[in-house]
Amino acid sequence: MAKKLPSPCIDxxxxxxxxxxxxxxxxxxxxKMFKTLKRPEHRxxxxxxxxxxxxxxxxYRHWTPAYLKKCxxxxxxxxxxxx
Structure with missing residues (x-):
């Protein structure tokens, strides 16, 4: 089973x-809504x-590198x- 994408939150x-x-x-x-999304295509x-x-x-240019690092x-x- 594929892993779910992590939350876009970078803490x-x-x-x-x-x-x-x-x-x-x-x-x-x-x-709160992101936590309810289960299907990969929804995320x-x-x-x-x-x-x-x-x-x-x-x-928000800092977000992409931080999220890629989280992934x-x-x-x-x-x-x-x-x-």
Whole structure:
């Protein structure tokens, strides 16, 4: 069985940008929602949405390298949306 993509959270968790985390750009509701996503395609879709959200909000260039490092640490290949 394939491993699930890890959470986009990079363990910063400071909600200062209009309710968005300064580390990953997720809101508290989005963090809670990600935990309920079980299917890989749903998690990949969420990551695609999150990347667009980060681009719209700006100041999240640090997230991609941190998330790729998290995936590598868990022994996962990078998700296609980051390739």
């Amino acid at each position: 910063v968790c400071k909600f200062r940008r209009e309710g968005h985390c300064i580390g990953c750009s997720m809101t508290k509701a989005q963090k 990949e879709g969420f990551l695609t949405m999150l990347i667009h959200q980060q681009n719209d909000l700006g100041k 590598a640490k868990k022994g996962m290949a990078p998700p296609p949306v980051l390739s």
